[in-house]
Amino acid sequence: MIGIVRLSFLPERLERYKCSEEIVSIAAMLSVNSAIFYRPKDKLVHADTARKNFFLPGGDHLVLCNIYKQWADSDYSTQWCYENYIQYRSMKRARDVREQLVGLMERVEMEIVSNHGDTVAIRKAITAGYFYHIARLSKAGSYKTVKHNQTVMIHPNSSLFEELPRWVVYYELVFTTKEYMRQASEIESKWLLEVAPHYYKPKELEDSTNMKFSKNIGKTREELRT
Numbered sequence: 213m214i215g216i217v218r219l220s221f222l223p224e225r226l227e228r229y230k231c232s233e234e235i236v237s238i239a240a241m242l243s244v245n246s247a248i249f250y251r252p253k254d255k256l257v258h259a260d261t262a263r264k265n266f267f268l269p270g271g272d273h274l275v276l277c278n279i280y281k282q283w284a285d286s287d288y289s290t291q292w293c294y295e296n297y298i299q300y301r302s303m304k305r306a307r308d309v310r311e312q313l314v315g316l317m318e319r320v321e322m323e324i325v326s327n328h329g330d331t332v333a334i335r336k337a338i339t340a341g342y343f344y345h346i347a348r349l350s351k352a353g354s355y356k357t358v359k360h361n362q363t364v365m366i367h368p369n370s371s372l373f374e375e376l377p378r379w380v381v382y383y384e385l386v387f388t389t390k391e392y393m394r395q396a397s398e399i400e401s402k403w404l405l406e407v408a409p410h411y412y413k414p415k416e417l418e419d420s421t422n423m424k425f426s427k428n429i430g431k432t433r434e435e436l437r438t
Contacts, residue, residue, distance in 0.1 A: 229333035233326035234277050236317065238338070240310035241276035242383055244302040245395050248279065251297065259297040266296075267371040270331045271380070271397030273338050275371050280306065281328075335397050336407060339381045343408035347393060348401075349378050355393070358416060367392040 241248070251259040266282075268274045283303055286292035293300040317324060327333050339346075347355035347364055353376070355364045364385060366373050370393075372380065379401050382393035401417040 227323070229327065229330075229337045230325050231327035231330065231334045231337055232317065232322060232324050234328060234334050235337050236310055236313050236324070237280040238273050238277050238334075239313060240306045241280055242395065243309045244299075244306050245276065245383065247299055247302045248276075249297055250299055255297075262295075262297045263369075264371075268331075270335060271372050271377075272370055272395045273383075273397045274331055274334065276395070277328075277334070280310075335381070335399055336403050338397060339399050339403050340407040342381050342383065343404060343411055345382050345384075346399070346404065347380050347382065349376055349380075355380070358412075362391065364391045364393050366396055367394050370394075370396050372396050372398060
């Protein structure tokens with residue numbers, strides 16, 4: 213719960229970016245982020261296609277928001293979950309968490325406003341909550357955390373796995389055969405000086421190129437699953 217509270221209770225940032233509606237949905241979805249989709253062995257292709265249909269430019273936090281919004285638009289349908297290979301029980305839990313967070317926000321008189329079309333504002337708000345979870349792509353094709361120079365990779369299930377943006381903010385690290393970033397979104401390094409000037413110095417964020425690296429770097433999703 214501590215992790216999602218970091219996103220939901222940044223009043224000055226949410227008021228600035230005017231996206232509290234989206235951030236509270238993302239925060240609730242992060243509480244169940246590893247248990248949203250399921251992949252029946254006899255329908256792996258269908259399940260993977262359904263998951264990719266939720267992908268949006270910008271990264272996984274926007275995908276989580278998209279999933280929750282579509283589910284809400286379906287009137288929280290169990291059939292919708294079934295058709296999209298989504299765990300209904302996980303979504304129900306996310307809705308319960310969201311209702312609790314909204315109640316707390318109302319108690320402290322935080323206005324709930326939507327800014328669904330401004331994905332930059334949403335990602336800046338996320339960066340403000342997780343400014344210490346930042347990684348930069350190296351020429352070798354792996355990522356290095358900015359502060360500790362730790363080697364990390366984008367998780368194979370991420371919507372950014374084949375995109376490899378130069379800078380990302382991530383929710384958490386999970387270790388299997390490698391250290392993977394789970395729930396990652398693309399950011400711009402200059403945002404860090406805007407949301408966390410107390411934590412970063414301009415020299416740390418110097419970037420000789422903003423080019424995206426080849427999508428052929430590393431292994432495929434299927435190879436990484438084996």
